[in-house]
Amino acid sequence: MKGLIIKDFMAVRTALPTLSVMLLLPLLIVIPMAAISGGLAVQTLCVCVTALLCIINSVVGMSFGSYDEQCGWNTFGCALPVSRAQTVLARYGAGLLLLGASLGILLTAQILCFIFTGEQIVWYYPAVLIILTLLTEGVMTPVIYQFGAQIGGYIFAALFMLAGIGGTAFRSRTLEMSDEAFDAMIENGLQTHLFAKAAALTVLGSMILYVLSVPLSIHIFKKKEF
Amino acid sequence: MTMENNTVNAIEIRGLCKRYDGFTLTIDSLDIPKGCIMGLVGSNGAGKSTMIKAILDLISLDSGDITIDGRSHHDQTVREDIGVVFDELKFPAIFNAGDVRRVLRGAYKQWDDALFDSYMKQFDLPMKKKLKELSRGMKMKLSLAAALAHHPRLLILDEATSGIDPVVRDEILDIFLAFIEDEQHTILASSHIISDIEKAADYVTFIHNGKIIFCEDKDSLMEEYRLVKCGKEELDTVDKNKIAGIRTNAFGAELLMRTEDVPTGFVNVKAGIEDIMLMMIKNEGVSA
Numbered sequence: 001m002k003g004l005i006i007k008d009f010m011a012v013r014t015a016l017p018t019l020s021v022m023l024l025l026p027l028l029i030v031i032p033m034a035a036i037s038g039g040l041a042v043q044t045l046c047v048c049v050t051a052l053l054c055i056i057n058s059v060v061g062m063s064f065g066s067y068d069e070q071c072g073w074n075t076f077g078c079a080l081p082v083s084r085a086q087t088v089l090a091r092y093g094a095g096l097l098l099l100g101a102s103l104g105i106l107l108t109a110q111i112l113c114f115i116f117t118g119e120q121i122v123w124y125y126p127a128v129l130i131i132l133t134l135l136t137e138g139v140m141t142p143v144i145y146q147f148g149a150q151i152g153g154y155i156f157a158a159l160f161m162l163a164g165i166g167g168t169a170f171r172s173r174t175l176e177m178s179d180e181a182f183d184a185m186i187e188n189g190l191q192t193h194l195f196a197k198a199a200a201l202t203v204l205g206s207m208i209l210y211v212l213s214v215p216l217s218i219h220i221f222k223k224k225e226f
Numbered sequence: 227m228t229m230e231n232n233t234v235n236a237i238e239i240r241g242l243c244k245r246y247d248g249f250t251l252t253i254d255s256l257d258i259p260k261g262c263i264m265g266l267v268g269s270n271g272a273g274k275s276t277m278i279k280a281i282l283d284l285i286s287l288d289s290g291d292i293t294i295d296g297r298s299h300h301d302q303t304v305r306e307d308i309g310v311v312f313d314e315l316k317f318p319a320i321f322n323a324g325d326v327r328r329v330l331r332g333a334y335k336q337w338d339d340a341l342f343d344s345y346m347k348q349f350d351l352p353m354k355k356k357l358k359e360l361s362r363g364m365k366m367k368l369s370l371a372a373a374l375a376h377h378p379r380l381l382i383l384d385e386a387t388s389g390i391d392p393v394v395r396d397e398i399l400d401i402f403l404a405f406i407e408d409e410q411h412t413i414l415a416s417s418h419i420i421s422d423i424e425k426a427a428d429y430v431t432f433i434h435n436g437k438i439i440f441c442e443d444k445d446s447l448m449e450e451y452r453l454v455k456c457g458k459e460e461l462d463t464v465d466k467n468k469i470a471g472i473r474t475n476a477f478g479a480e481l482l483m484r485t486e487d488v489p490t491g492f493v494n495v496k497a498g499i500e501d502i503m504l505m506m507i508k509n510e511g512v513s514a
Binding site: 079 | 279282283284285286302303304305306308310312314316317318319320321325328329330331332333334335
């Protein structure tokens, strides 16, 4: 199983320079702003890092399957002394390692912000990162096992667009309030206990979905013929 | 986990059936003895790769049982003892040999870095060059090094020598012969390059349209059949039921017949595996 996790990370390593640039470039713009003005700019920095890490986790997570398909790895991988369940578990393990690394980067960014600007470390950014990564991987891993990386990519793009359209529709039709009032509601809402409870429940929910996705992926992968 | 097993056969197949749309692989019974090289021959789409996939448990069977060294092929531990070489090296193209070693070290309990390195040296392969920069022959040799470096007792090769120049093919055949020196070692190699099979194999299994036409000791097989040359008039005198294959030309015909069935006085020569295979394929309607 260790070999399979190593394989996944080695396969995506060529994408690391691109991903690093993707992560660092916006930061180079936001960091000076945050250092000068603090406050909102620091929040912008954290939002930026969280969003980028979520995207990177999704892209890298799906790339694991894509690389396997390109080189026909699964035919060889299933001839190794590793069960198909272990193969799937290794993929989820790689996903969790990826989440761990991205959490490390986010927390490091938050700690650096605290050291240099005195801005408090906000807990909901890591929570958002955990939720979005687990949701994406929990949904996309069985989808990719079932339909392949290419169709999986289309499904991911469709879900991403649907989420964006849904969020916009919710914002404009249900709330019917000005941008300022909406921002104030979000700002105030983030400080409430209700939000904290909702966030904790969402983290729990995404974890449950992630865990439930494992046997589903195993079931799909066990039925595959190579 | 390697288990010492006293079974005579490396692979036993019983009642295998695998159906696809328009193709069915059926093997009633097949034994591959330990300590031999079994050549699996047949045309493209005959069922060679399907049979190998069935053995490796890469496909689900409609029916049948396969045992490898006395253990079910579903048993994942049995794969510790199997080295596999497919027609392509199935690692990402950005990997190098060192990466392959790192991955397989984590997959096989018996992985031997020193053995892998010695094969790399023997095959004159670069450790740091990316796979996409290697020639097909180099990739195949790397596949072979990877397949041998965990001390397998069964080596399974699926069209491993196709598309490789004769010099490299010869090197690879020498490696097979060295591997088979240990009587507990077995090789199952599918190929449509019959000369390789003729050179190295002890047994030959001929598969056509998803069915095994014969599975025999190579030397006995080559003794068993003769190529009989005859004119048109002579052909009329031959019992058609005794013709295993026929190839007609302007002057007469070339017949494939069992040695004991060759009519006296007819010119005949030893049949090669390729002759046997081709004439049987082309004359399915003729009784073998």
